[in-house]
Amino acid sequence: MNEKERILYLREQLHEHNYKYYVLNQPDISDQEFDFLMHELQDLEAKHPELYDANSPTQRVGSDLNQNFTQVAHKYPMLSLANTYNEQDVADWYESVSRGLAGEPFEVCCEMKYDGLSISLTYVDGKLVSGVTRGDGVHGDDVTANVKTIRCIPLVLKEGTGYPKEFEIRGEILMPWKVFEQLNAEREAAEEPLFANPRNAASGTLKSQNSKLVASRRLDAYLYYLLGDNLPAEGHYENLQAAAHWGFKISQGMKKVGSLEEIYQFINYWDTERKNLPVATDGIVLKVNSLRQQRALGYTAKSPRWAIAYKFKAERACTRLNEVTYQVGRTGAVTPVANMDPVQLAGTIVKRATLNNEDFIRSFDLHIGDYVYVEKGGEIIPKIVGVAVEKRQQDAVPVEFIKTCPECGTPLVRYEGEAAHYCPNDTGCPPQIKGRIEHFIARRAMNIDSLGPETVDEYYRRGLIHNIADLYKIQVQDINGTGNRERSAQKIVNGIEASKKVPFERVVFALGIRFVGETSARLLARRFKTMDALQAATMQQLMDIDGVGEVIAKSVITYFANPVNQEIVARLRSYGLQMQLSEEQIEGTSDRLSGKSIVISGVFAKHSRDEYKALIEKNGGKNVGSISGKTSFILAGDNMGPSKLQKAEKLGVPLVDEATFLEMIGETNAESESATTPTAEPDGQLSLF
Ligand code: IVH
Numbered sequence: 001m002n003e004k005e006r007i008l009y010l011r012e013q014l015h016e017h018n019y020k021y022y023v024l025n026q027p028d029i030s031d032q033e034f035d036f037l038m039h040e041l042q043d044l045e046a047k048h049p050e051l052y053d054a055n056s057p058t059q060r061v062g063s064d065l066n067q068n069f070t071q072v073a074h075k076y077p078m079l080s081l082a083n084t085y086n087e088q089d090v091a092d093w094y095e096s097v098s099r100g101l102a103g104e105p106f107e108v109c110c111e112m113k114y115d116g117l118s119i120s121l122t123y124v125d126g127k128l129v130s131g132v133t134r135g136d137g138v139h140g141d142d143v144t145a146n147v148k149t150i151r152c153i154p155l156v157l158k159e160g161t162g163y164p165k166e167f168e169i170r171g172e173i174l175m176p177w178k179v180f181e182q183l184n185a186e187r188e189a190a191e192e193p194l195f196a197n198p199r200n201a202a203s204g205t206l207k208s209q210n211s212k213l214v215a216s217r218r219l220d221a222y223l224y225y226l227l228g229d230n231l232p233a234e235g236h237y238e239n240l241q242a243a244a245h246w247g248f249k250i251s252q253g254m255k256k257v258g259s260l261e262e263i264y265q266f267i268n269y270w271d272t273e274r275k276n277l278p279v280a281t282d283g284i285v286l287k288v289n290s291l292r293q294q295r296a297l298g299y300t301a302k303s304p305r306w307a308i309a310y311k312f313k314a315e316r317a318c319t320r321l322n323e324v325t326y327q328v329g330r331t332g333a334v335t336p337v338a339n340m341d342p343v344q345l346a347g348t349i350v351k352r353a354t355l356n357n358e359d360f361i362r363s364f365d366l367h368i369g370d371y372v373y374v375e376k377g378g379e380i381i382p383k384i385v386g387v388a389v390e391k392r393q394q395d396a397v398p399v400e401f402i403k404t405c406p407e408c409g410t411p412l413v414r415y416e417g418e419a420a421h422y423c424p425n426d427t428g429c430p431p432q433i434k435g436r437i438e439h440f441i442a443r444r445a446m447n448i449d450s451l452g453p454e455t456v457d458e459y460y461r462r463g464l465i466h467n468i469a470d471l472y473k474i475q476v477q478d479i480n481g482t483g484n485r486e487r488s489a490q491k492i493v494n495g496i497e498a499s500k501k502v503p504f505e506r507v508v509f510a511l512g513i514r515f516v517g518e519t520s521a522r523l524l525a526r527r528f529k530t531m532d533a534l535q536a537a538t539m540q541q542l543m544d545i546d547g548v549g550e551v552i553a554k555s556v557i558t559y560f561a562n563p564v565n566q567e568i569v570a571r572l573r574s575y576g577l578q579m580q581l582s583e584e585q586i587e588g589t590s591d592r593l594s595g596k597s598i599v600i601s602g603v604f605a606k607h608s609r610d611e612y613k614a615l616i617e618k619n620g621g622k623n624v625g626s627i628s629g630k631t632s633f634i635l636a637g638d639n640m641g642p643s644k645l646q647k648a649e650k651l652g653v654p655l656v657d658e659a660t661f662l663e664m665i666g667e668t669n670a671e672s673e674s675a676t677t678p679t680a681e682p683d684g685q686l687s688l689f
Contacts, residue, residue, distance in 0.1 A: 010041040014057035022152035023249045055127050055155035062149045062211030069141035078134045081309040093308045094260050100297045107258050109237045110266040111251040113283035113309050114222050116174035117203045124166045126157040149215035154247035163246045167228030174279040175202040179218045198280050223248045235289045283311040314375040319343040321370045324399050328407045330435020332422045346376045353382040357419040358401040367396035427564040434460050436512040440468040445510035446502050450495030469571035504578045513559040515552045523547050526589050530580040535560045546595045592665050593621025602637025619665045635661050
């Protein structure tokens, strides 16, 4: 066997061992032997870069390189399921299916409802080519690099098992209970914020930009839905059995049944048995098995008629409330937390529960020492749902909401109409300072992705940074002190340096002015054009902007009136951040579409839809997704769908064609303007409408 053959042989062997270990749970070699083969493959691949294969088992280790997720459109939208909570609802659904099929007999596939995050995997020629999150159901994040690190997801399907040339398979990514508990124990020891439940932990992990970290988190995946043109069978159950042969881990305990009675039996069995499963489940999914019948039943706007979820009832426990502590969040909101005697509940030990706010505490008339009922619903964060008042001691003391911030001692405030208490010391209260720095570095703000919350926390504790401006003082040698290698220190500093090019409107957003989100930051930047002008803006000028109300205007004024913030902004300026719109941006901006809500529809010749969206915003208008009575006009290209035309007509919304629109914004000689590729994207079912 030459080295090339050996590489191919090792890849095949390692795929098979992976499958036996992670899918079947039946390894037939030791971990050491596995590692040995893996190292051999890694060495050989390093020697033969020309034999690189993105789906080699060596690619599962992930990489430290930051990746940016791109948004991709789902081929088939990812819908959700309608929920039911009792036997009657299930019977109603069963009845409606029967009616929909005009009394024709049907089978139902019963399976677990996994409580993780859904993923859509695409395979072409037996190789994993992409993994996309659900996103908004129409578009999701391409997280292929992260998905590849999940060992039970096959990178290459088993040869000769008859898989279609191209197909999509959907399922759920989960963090097993054991991994979750261990991860949280580690985070607790490191004084890092805990994940509320395995779903959040899995979601946070999968969206991490560091696939090496993802690889270390040992995520699991169950697949439950096959889509494509040439599926092997006419039944959902049979298709998934086939998928199991190709190498996928499918839903445990799937069962095909032919009566309502059997559905109830399945539900009752798994209501208790699920507690022994390694991952979180929150219900049962019932699917009409025949694909032909599924098609006949079809979909409502949100979910299939051929499937339904039955949600398990929340589990409940009773335990003693020992103390109420308070957490200060990144926005200064103060959340009371119940600290209780530890109690076993739905797979984990619970000792804390959120108490939301003062009104919540009052509504239960909570006393220290009370026995409280704790529940975990679909949301795994435990909540208090009642008090065993009969068990209350006579001398029990009522819980009194604190008056001052537990972090910095500042008297708390409660704004009119809000349930939460806030610490108003936004420039001096540690969690708020850290929160603001985290916001500042976020992807949509300054995009300093070489830093993360953990690093921010560490630098803050070491006194290296006290505010966002301090980031720009950091030097490689400051960071080296923590034991980080020089290369990563350099990377951090480079990342900070690179952020100086981030456009002005994102700088405005990054400041973290309360209530100023991305959209209002853009409006402010476009209206005032420079930081100086924005700082000098009056309440009236601010409120004159369409889309900026009193709350935002007040908040902007308060922010810039604070000398601490003034100094921070002055320092940011001195470090070279963008303090005004670029020439290009200024040139293109106008108020021509101010106050207009515009829907884009159809196919255009001169600009893409995204470019039209940007043009609308640049000219002070608002691009909205769906047509309503408030829509000012429709920017209508070719091939607008008939239903949209009808709706526009019915609501009396005018259509404006491409040429007229360009005239409206003063772009009369559009051809010679910006270098754009004409697009011919069809106004398909996933369009902006
Ligand atoms: S089937 C069109 N099967 O529940 C139907 N979904 O609210 C596609 N889920 O977004 C979904 N276990 O993330 C299906 N065995 C299962 C499931 C399942 C969990 C999730 C999935 C979906 C949500 C529906």
